[in-house]
Amino acid sequence: MNRTSLRRIAAPSAAALALGFALSACGAGNETDNASSGSSDLSGKLDGSGSSAQESAMDAWRAGFQKANSGVTINYDPAGSGAGVEKFNAGGVDFAGSDAALDPEKGEVDAAKKRCGADAIEVPNYVSPIAVVFNVEGVDKLNLAPKTIAGIFAGKIKTWDDAAIKADNPDAKLPSTKIDPVHRSDESGTTKNFTDYLEKAGDGAWTYPADKVWPIKSGEGANQTSGMISAVGGGKGTVGYADLSQVGDLKAASIKVGDAWTPPSAEGAAKAVEASPLDDSRPEGDMAVKIDRTTTAAGAYPLMLTSYLIACPTYDDKAKAALVKGFLTYVISEEGQQEAADNAGSAPIPASFAEKAKTIVDSISAK
Structure with missing residues (x-):
């Protein structure tokens, strides 16, 4: 970090x-x-x-x-x-x-x-960036396109060797382990930012509006950021989302921004917010701030809060x-x-x- x-x-x-x-x-x-x-x-x-x-x-x-x-x-x-x-x-x-x-x-x-x-x-x-954290045996590095992330959390991509994940990681050895997506069970601003990203950058794979409350019945719920980290770290085939400052020893995926795979970073989050306007209706x-979730600016990391x-x-x-x-x-x-x-x-x-x-x-x- x-x-x-x-x-x-x-x-x-x-x-x-x-x-x-x-x-x-x-x-x-x-x-x-x-x-x-x-x-x-x-x-x-x-x-x-x-x-x-x-x-x-x-x-x-x-x-x-x-x-x-x-x-x-x-x-x-x-x-x-x-x-x-x-x-x-x-x-x-x-x-x-x-x-x-x-x-x-x-x-x-x-x-x-x-x-x-x-x-x-x-x-x-x-x-700060929101990291897509994962705990998959034998997998240390992972690339996930926005549409793939949206498909995982919408319950459409169910195993770690799914064709969409393979396409993002052609050289990785991916197990057939079932994916266990973890979401916040409490009302969370991180969830609102995450679902806003899924809706706007997910290329139609996520069809729900941004919300502080997880909008669908899927996966496993965890209370607060500490609960999210504990659930992902203690599970098998788990994936979740959390502020980068809180991820500890968990691994974080790189997301696709334009044609580049971009890891979560403070610099990337700053570039994303600098490219975003204030909401003039307030x-x-x-x-x-109206975050531009689909920016292709070099080095930007638009999955952030x-x-x-x-x-x-x-x-x-x-x-x-x-x-x-x-x-x-x-x-x-x-x-x-x-x-x-x-x-x-x-x-x-x-x-x-x-x-x-x-x-x-x-x-x-x-x-």
Whole structure:
């Protein structure tokens, strides 16, 4: 896994960020004392929930921000994107992390607006490849075209020596082992990204719309990313999908992009997201990205996810608003993005996205 930063986004350090927000919250009268001591007046607790795919990155962000702000505690429950959005919209957490943007068709945009009293903010914070992981005895390397992947998870390709898999791997020795496809059993943003890829890149082999909930009765279900990895690793002839940062010792297939077989990488995910536009139908402050799943750009890996931080534009408590603003700003800063790259192998969000996201986060305030 390549953990090298692809782009550094100009921003101040975590300590400087924390100091700036502390001064904004407490007034400029004590600016000199704080600046000379390097301390932070931020204190209190933030609760978040959501994406299990970005758990490693979130652990790094929490540690980095709390180190610079000793009076702050950030809690994060990696319960899955669906659970995180549900908790946020119900007012149970201060922010959510989701591997899929709020879904207007399922009422998530309206529910977030009701919770916040205005349209929620939604900014990208994590770009990472989704690996097609497999556990097939005697097979160490595997190429899978999008149509082949779609056929496997749709239940149309049933054995590992199927003609479609042989065509993708003409030199491989493939066993006649039955394929056991594993899907997430919980409501998952990773699943939504994966099914979006199958629908758009699968050349008709997948006929179901993108969804956080696995849309068909097939294969084996596993709860959260850890459950997916455990099920694939402990099975026979198994195949599944998970954020690359979480795959551990499992093997990952290369997918076909144009005429090239492309392994999952942070660089490839970054190239895919950079080629994708923002969804201009979303409310102001909502930076949902329309990922181009069929890009043929050299080196791009379009089977990937863009995760989001979801928060309110205003909070009842001034200190809470300062904490949310401070933490989110740290996450999307150069320092925060580098922490995620170093600890989770993710790609920094594109500079143009980071600039817009910072402007949105800067607007967070107390009511």
